[in-house]
Amino acid sequence: MGRFVTPDAYIESIYSISPEGLIKMGIKGLILDIDNTLVPTYTKNADIKVKAFLDNMKKNGIKTAIVSNAKQGRVEQFCRHLDVDYFYNALKPLKKGYRQAIENMGLRPCDVAIAGDQLFTDILGGNLLGMKTLLIKPIDRNEPFMIRLKRLFEKPFLRGKQYLDKF
Ligand SMILES: [Mg+2]
Incomplete structure (x- = not known):
């Protein structure tokens, strides 16, 4: 279990990620929660x-997609003015949503990174598929009850981890 919930990197914020950092790891595509x-x-x-984040990735040759467990309405509204492929009701950690996004990119799972804030959905799903996994520190604590519950189970796996503020 341990290795499947261990990301390749712990990162302070999604906005700490640069195309150069991804390219250095051999990453050609980035899937975002x-x-x-x-x-x-x-x-x-x-x-x-x-x-700006998505535009900068694209400009530097990194393909992007959004894969979310949220419902159609939420994801469509969010992506409305973004030029990005998106997948809703993804049922992470199941592989289906990630697989579709990766196929769309025309890449192999090992060339694609997932960046997300939850160990048991974003990171677990990515590791099960053999992707690169980047755990992002959650932006704030205002979350639905079920997710707050999951945070309790994440705790032992996150103890003492150092988060990078540049990647
Ligand atoms: Mg999330």
């Missing part, structure tokens, strides 16, 4: 920061 990774859980719209 929305809630508490790109924006706080209850933020409905993508902001200029999200757009």
Whole structure:
């Protein structure tokens, strides 16, 4: 179990990730979670920061996609003004959503990284598929009850970890 919930890197914020850092790891595609990774859980719209982040990845040859467990309405509204492929109801940690996104990119799982804030969904799913996995520190603590519950189980796996503020 341990190794499947161990990410390749622990990162302070999604906005600490640079295309150069990904390229150095051999990563050609980046799959992103929305809630508490790109924006706080209850933020409905993508902001200029999200757009600039995605644009910068694209400019540097990194393919991007959004894979979220959230419902269609939430994900569609969030991605409305973004030029990015998106997949909703992804049922992470199941592989289906990730697999579709990776196929769309025309890449192999080992060339693609997942960046997300939850060990038992984002990271577990990525490791099961043989992707690179980047754990992002959740933006804030305002989360639905079920997720707060999962945070308790994450705790022992996160104790003493150092988070990078540049990647
Ligand atoms: Mg999340």
